[in-house]
Amino acid sequence: MKKFLLKGILKDKGRSLLPVIVVSLGALLTVFLYSWVKGVMGDSIEMSSNFDTGDVKVVTRAYARQADQYPNDLAILGVDTLLEALKAGFPDMDWAPRIRFGALADFPDSLGETRGQGPVAGWAVDLLGEGSREPERFNLPAAIVRGRMPESRGEVLLAENLASRFDAGPGDSFTLFGTTMEGGFTFVNYTIAGTVRFGATGLDRGAVLMDLQDARAAFAMEDAAGEILGFLPVFHYDDRMAQEVVSRFQAGAGSGDGISGQDQEYAPVMITLGRQAGMAEMLVYAEAISGMLIFLFVLAMSIVLWNAGLLGGLRRYTEFGIRIALGEDKGHIYRSLLWEALVIGSIGSILGTFVGVVFVYIFHHVGFNFSSMMQQASMLIPGIMRPAITPAIYYIGFIPGVLSMLLGNALAGRGIYKRQTSRLFNELEV
Amino acid sequence: MTDNAIVTLRELYKRFPAGKGTFTALKDINLTFGKGEFSGIVGPSGSGKTTLLNIIGSLDTPTEGTATVLGKKINVLSQKEAAALRNNGIGFIFQTYNLLPVYTVYENVEFALLLQKISAPERKKRVMESLQWVGLADRAASRPASLSGGECQRVAIARAIVKRPALVLADEPSANLDSANSHHIVRTMKELNRELGTTFLFSTHDEKVMQYLDRIIYLKDGAVEKDELC
Numbered sequence: 001m002k003k004f005l006l007k008g009i010l011k012d013k014g015r016s017l018l019p020v021i022v023v024s025l026g027a028l029l030t031v032f033l034y035s036w037v038k039g040v041m042g043d044s045i046e047m048s049s050n051f052d053t054g055d056v057k058v059v060t061r062a063y064a065r066q067a068d069q070y071p072n073d074l075a076i077l078g079v080d081t082l083l084e085a086l087k088a089g090f091p092d093m094d095w096a097p098r099i100r101f102g103a104l105a106d107f108p109d110s111l112g113e114t115r116g117q118g119p120v121a122g123w124a125v126d127l128l129g130e131g132s133r134e135p136e137r138f139n140l141p142a143a144i145v146r147g148r149m150p151e152s153r154g155e156v157l158l159a160e161n162l163a164s165r166f167d168a169g170p171g172d173s174f175t176l177f178g179t180t181m182e183g184g185f186t187f188v189n190y191t192i193a194g195t196v197r198f199g200a201t202g203l204d205r206g207a208v209l210m211d212l213q214d215a216r217a218a219f220a221m222e223d224a225a226g227e228i229l230g231f232l233p234v235f236h237y238d239d240r241m242a243q244e245v246v247s248r249f250q251a252g253a254g255s256g257d258g259i260s261g262q263d264q265e266y267a268p269v270m271i272t273l274g275r276q277a278g279m280a281e282m283l284v285y286a287e288a289i290s291g292m293l294i295f296l297f298v299l300a301m302s303i304v305l306w307n308a309g310l311l312g313g314l315r316r317y318t319e320f321g322i323r324i325a326l327g328e329d330k331g332h333i334y335r336s337l338l339w340e341a342l343v344i345g346s347i348g349s350i351l352g353t354f355v356g357v358v359f360v361y362i363f364h365h366v367g368f369n370f371s372s373m374m375q376q377a378s379m380l381i382p383g384i385m386r387p388a389i390t391p392a393i394y395y396i397g398f399i400p401g402v403l404s405m406l407l408g409n410a411l412a413g414r415g416i417y418k419r420q421t422s423r424l425f426n427e428l429e430v
Numbered sequence: 431m432t433d434n435a436i437v438t439l440r441e442l443y444k445r446f447p448a449g450k451g452t453f454t455a456l457k458d459i460n461l462t463f464g465k466g467e468f469s470g471i472v473g474p475s476g477s478g479k480t481t482l483l484n485i486i487g488s489l490d491t492p493t494e495g496t497a498t499v500l501g502k503k504i505n506v507l508s509q510k511e512a513a514a515l516r517n518n519g520i521g522f523i524f525q526t527y528n529l530l531p532v533y534t535v536y537e538n539v540e541f542a543l544l545l546q547k548i549s550a551p552e553r554k555k556r557v558m559e560s561l562q563w564v565g566l567a568d569r570a571a572s573r574p575a576s577l578s579g580g581e582c583q584r585v586a587i588a589r590a591i592v593k594r595p596a597l598v599l600a601d602e603p604s605a606n607l608d609s610a611n612s613h614h615i616v617r618t619m620k621e622l623n624r625e626l627g628t629t630f631l632f633s634t635h636d637e638k639v640m641q642y643l644d645r646i647i648y649l650k651d652g653a654v655e656k657d658e659l660c
Contacts, residue, residue, distance in 0.1 A: 001544050004537065012532040322528045325489065326589075327517025328545050329510050421489040421512070 005336055009343065015312060016344065022308045023348025023405060024355065026301040027397030031356030032387060034396045037293045039364070039388035041286035042236050045273070047200055048282070050137040051123075053273045054096070054229025055242050058086070058249075060266045063226065067276070070100040072181050075224045076268055083228065090245060092233045094133055097225035099124035099215045103178035105158075105208065106187075107166040116166045120176070120208045124215030128153070137231075138209065140196065146170050147194025150211060155193035157209040163195040170194050176208070180220040188218045199369075199384040230270075236390075239283065242272035294396075301400035302407075309341055309408020313415070320416055325424050334413045341409035342402065349401030356397055360387045436596050436629055437463040437486055442495035444481050444652075455481040457653040459495070463631060465596065468623045470632040470640060473649035479633040480601060482649070486631065487520055487599045488512040500596055517545050521590030521628075523600035527582040529574040529589075535561065536570040539588045546593060560588040563625075564618055580611030584618060591622055601633045612638045 009016045049055055059067065063074040076082060079097050086095045101122040109115040126132040127140075127150055135141065140149060145160040147170030163169060170192050177187045190210065197204050216222055232241050249270040274280050316337075323333055367384040444456040456478045463469060471479045484490035485497050488504050489512075497504040500519040507515065516522075521542075529538045539560055543553045561567040564584040574582055583603060590598050600619070604612035616639050623630050632639060640646060648656040 004541065004544055007537065008530075008532055015532075318528070319530055322530065323541075324513070325487075325516065325522050325524075325528075326542055326545065327513050327515075327520070329513040331510070421484075421509075424484075424489055 001336070002339070005340055006343070009340060014315065015340070019308055019312055019344045019405070020348045020351065023305055023345055023401045024352035026305050026404075027349045027352025027401040028356040028359070029352075030298055030301050030400055031353055031393050031397045032359055033297050034294050035356075035360045035364075035387035035390065035393045036385075037290040038390055038392075039386050041290045042388045043385060045237050045279075045282065045286060048279060049231070049237055049273055050139075051198075051200070051203065053276045053279060054227075055093075055232040055237055056230040056245050056249075056270050056272050057276065058082070058228040058230065058268045058270050059226070061269050062265050064269055064271060070102065070226055072099060072101060072179075072219060072221065072224075072226050073183060074266070075099070075181060075221060075226045076228065077224050077266070079223055079225045079228065082268060086228065086230065089248070090230065093245070094231040094233075096126060096132075096134055096137070096229045096231070097212060097227070098229060099212065099219065099221060099224075099226045101178055101215065101219065101226075103176045103208070105162070105166075106175040106177060107168050107172075108174070118162065118166065118206060120162065120206045121203070122176075122178075122208045122210065122215070124210050124212045127209065127211040128213070133231075138196075138198065140209075143196040143198050144194045145197050147192065150193040153211060153214055154189075154191055155211075156190045156214070157194050157196045158192050159204050159207040160195040160197045161204050162206045162208075163192065168192060176218065178219060180218075181224060182220060184220070186218055186220070188214075190214070199367075228268075236388075237273055237283075239272065239274045242274065246270045246272055298396070298399055302404040305345075305400050305404035306408035306411070309405045310412045312341075313337060313409050313412020317415070321419070321424050324416075324419065324421055330416050330419075334416050337409050337413045337416070338406060341405040345402035345405035346398075348405070349398045352401060353394065353397040357393055360389060360393055363387050364389055434465040435462045436465050436500055437461070437631070438496075438498040439482075439486075440496045440498075442485070442492045442497055444478070444485065444490070445493045455652050456485075456492070457651075459654060461647065461654065461657070463597075463629060465629055466623065466627045467645060468620060468630045468643055469645040469647065470634050470643040471647050471649055472635055472640060473655075474635065477649040478652040479649055481652075483599050483601055483631070483633045486597075487522065488515045517542075518593070519596050521593065521595040521598040523583070523586050523590050523598060523603045525602040525605045527574070527579075527586045527606075529582055529585055531574050533573075534570065535566060535572050535574065535577070535585050538574065538585055539592050542589050542593045556592055556594075557588075560592040561585075563591070563622060564588045578611075579607055580614060583607060583611070583615050587615065587618060587622070591626065591628060594626065595628065597629045597631065599631050599633075602636070603632065604634070604636045604639050609638060612636065616642045 060074050060076055063071055083095055083097060103120055103122055105118055105120045106114050107116045125134040127135060135149065150156060168174060172192050173189050175187050175189050180186050216224065230245065232238060234241065274283050320333055324330060364386045367386040369384050439459045439461045442456055442459040443454065445452040445454050459482065471482055473479050485492055485504060486499055488499060488507060491505055500515065502515050536557055539557045540553055543556060558567055561570055564587050566581060566584055566588065569577065569581065577585065603615060607615065619630055620642050622628055634640065643660055645659050647654055
């Protein structure tokens with residue numbers, strides 16, 4: 001009987017091709033929208049994590065209170081010891097000491113006179129260390145517009161927009177004026193190794209990236225760092241996992257002997273991404289928005305596909321009448337209708353999910369560049385947005401695809417039970 | 431009830447609600463149809479022919495009286511039991527053929543056997559045999575859309591007889607056919623009636639069909655007006 005029904009599905013395009021196309025499109029759109037919403041929200045959080053907050057961040061208690069000012073005079077001392085303790089206490093995580101600073105960049109002309117000056121936001125990260133994952137975190141190889149990665153001390157990367165504004169480029173030098181950890185004045189010459197565009201408008205306006213050792217030398221921060229960022233061994237930020245790390249740290253793990261000193265002003269404290277300025281709201285917002293969008297879309301697609309199932313069932317009213325007259329049990333017809341819906345829904349969902357996943361992978365790789373629309377944005381928003389590749393993209397399309405088809409056919413099929421056999425002759429002979 | 435009776439109707443009434451009252455479609459019907467009969471129920475529209483066929487075909491139940499078909503009391507059958515009776519014992523031929531358009535002639539005829547869970551080789555044997563009886567073995571792979579009206583009705587006959595039912599109910603089988611085709615299909619059914627011993631019961635007012643019938647029951651306003659052997 002199943003073979004017979006399958007033949008019917010294959011031969012009747014109105015029963016197979018059309019519903020499969022509708023279900024496929026529904027599943028495709030669901031997969032893509034789901035990964036798009038997750039991607040955009042996840043990218044924003046991931047970007048914040050990589051550039052600014054880490055999944056967890058270790059700073060001194062005093063630094064934490066004024067974290068938005070990056071007060072390097074309150075930086076962590078004895079970083080090497082603390083890093084060793086963190087690596088020992090949390091071996092699965094990656095730890096990255098960083099120095100954030102604000103400074104003035106002075107671009108000279110050919111005679112060495114000031115040609116232009118501008119404020120810069122600086123990141124000092126481990127660019128030159130062997131096996132460092134910081135360049136990858138900043139997506140540097142791909143972000144370089146001109147020039148190359150720094151290969152030696154004294155070489156820095158400059159935001160392309162900033163470099164263009166001062167007509168500077170790879171090989172040119174500039175002077176950075178800043179403040180040491182002790183509050184003294186410092187100025188150091190650097191060579192531009194390359195220019196970068198991160199795709200985050202806030203950063204692209206005036207970022208300078210240098211090796212941590214250069215910043216330590218410039219700002220008299222030997223064995224010090226403003227913050228140590230910790231990255232969880234997961235693709236996307238996991239707040240529960242981060243909380244667990246913080247709890248263990250507070251309980252003494254990874255804090256190192258004689259360093260934690262919970263009551264000391266300069267004792268290191270660990271903060272999750274979710275507890276850092278504005279990020280808790282961001283996480284809630286991302287979850288709420290993505291949840292609502294996905295729910296609404298899945299619901300809308302479900303209604304469309306349910307309708308398709310309903311129409312498909314009604315279209316076969318005569319066929320069901322013939323089958324009842326020929327002696328097929330109503331329950332058997334109803335079950336066969338659901339079986340067909342399951343087959344159509346599954347085929348459509350598989351096709352739609354497959355195409356959807358392919359699109360997700362393609363656009364995840366290529367990305368959508370919205371940076372031109374966000375020239376004035378000061379938030380850390382990714383200029384290039386990409387759909388996210390998550391395990392859910394492999395099954396989310398089946399919710400509207402299979403369940404709605406089943407539901408639509410289940411509802412349409414109720415007519416089979418309501419049908420009065422005594423009317424069959426009249427109905428079938430119209 | 432005679433020994434070879436396959437349909438027995440006793441004091442049968444069928445009433446339908448109509449407005450605040452009821453409409454009596456069948457009144458005090460007492461009929462018996464024996465094995466191998468080739469009979470027709472004749473009467474004008476609204477005389478109750480189709481209602482009677484519905485009850486005999488276990489598609490409807492009487493309001494009063496009893497209808498016994500192939501040993502089963504129609505009055506007390508559940509929906510499943512009625513379906514099983516139709517599946518195993520009754521074949522239907524409709525005025526408008528009602529073939530499943532997406533399936534081939536072979537598959538349309540085979541469908542009746544699928545419900546009986548008959549093995550594939552046996553199904554094939556019986557389907558081809560039925561198609562040979564109606565002279566359409568060479569059109570087994572065709573779709574109904576490519577057949578003439580007469581051919582479609584012959585496929586419907588093959589579908590009705592493929593499961594070798596004891597009873598075939600045909601509701602106005604010639605209504606959509608021209609004269610030549612009407613004669614052809616009734617002659618086909620008459621031959622099957624003789625060869626297989628299948629009971630054929632028609633609802634008709636077509637003179638061309640009536641001339642082949644062995645027995646004609648005239649219905650008027652829901653009651654048997656005349657029951658005569660031809």
